[in-house]
Amino acid sequence: MPSRSSASLPQQQPPLDTRYQVETPEGIDLQLRPAGLVPRALAFAIDLAIRGLILAVMFIVLGLLGQVGMGLGTILLFLVTWWYMVLFEVLNQGRSPGKQLLGLRVVHDDGTPIGWAASLTRNLLRFVDILPFGYSLGILSCLNHPAFKRLGDIAAGTLVVYRDAAPARPQLPEADPLPTPFPLSLAEQRALLGFAERGAQLSAARRAELAALLAEPLQVPAEHAEARLNGIARGLLGSAP
Numbered sequence: 001m002p003s004r005s006s007a008s009l010p011q012q013q014p015p016l017d018t019r020y021q022v023e024t025p026e027g028i029d030l031q032l033r034p035a036g037l038v039p040r041a042l043a044f045a046i047d048l049a050i051r052g053l054i055l056a057v058m059f060i061v062l063g064l065l066g067q068v069g070m071g072l073g074t075i076l077l078f079l080v081t082w083w084y085m086v087l088f089e090v091l092n093q094g095r096s097p098g099k100q101l102l103g104l105r106v107v108h109d110d111g112t113p114i115g116w117a118a119s120l121t122r123n124l125l126r127f128v129d130i131l132p133f134g135y136s137l138g139i140l141s142c143l144n145h146p147a148f149k150r151l152g153d154i155a156a157g158t159l160v161v162y163r164d165a166a167p168a169r170p171q172l173p174e175a176d177p178l179p180t181p182f183p184l185s186l187a188e189q190r191a192l193l194g195f196a197e198r199g200a201q202l203s204a205a206r207r208a209e210l211a212a213l214l215a216e217p218l219q220v221p222a223e224h225a226e227a228r229l230n231g232i233a234r235g236l237l238g239s240a241p
Helices: 004-008 037-063 067-091 095-101 116-124 135-144 151-156 186-201 205-220 222-238
Strands: 020-023 031-032 104-108 158-162
Touching: 037 067, 037 095, 037 104, 037 135, 067 116, 095 104, 095 158, 116 151, 116 158, 135 151, 151 158, 186 205, 186 222, 205 222
Parallel strands: none
Antiparallel strands: 020 031, 104 158
16 A cells, blocks of 8 residues: 555656657657747748748739739739748758748658648648637647647648758778778677767877777787777778768
């Protein structure tokens, strides 16, 4: 039976997490970071300014054509208003210019690139998100959804996430690539690469100490341990493209 003191303690709440985990059909777990209201609003403001600039320039030019220009301007207004976002999202990996500047992109809920149907749905439903004024419903939906979805995203099954930068190639000391004296396990390969990558952050004495520890099982002479290990690490990583 639990004691009175333990029974009276409040239950511990799970920590707040801004990660959204999905599993691909191949069984790979993806960690996505949904974008909140503020960066999404800033991206939309940038796109709104770009669309306004496009329309202003085109209406000035078309105004010189009289009634024909006004008719073309109406068509242009429709295309820019409803197809600007769709074309960029589908043809530019889910990134409109505003989203690209803010490091955002739109994907399906499963992390796959957004398609035409989903992009059309989420953008056509903006007329619902703007009700009753100033995107009120969209803002309330974003603030109350764990993945910051507006109503258009919920209906389309889409998610606005941060676009993670591609991992940079590890920087290793200059050395001639050398083969390993025998097959290495994954942990041993990581240890060698970790030593080479972090060598510049360590003192000479510490590098010599670690090199001696790693050199012994590899049957590398202690006096040449650091250079040989850097060469083996370079060989494991492969030549730069």
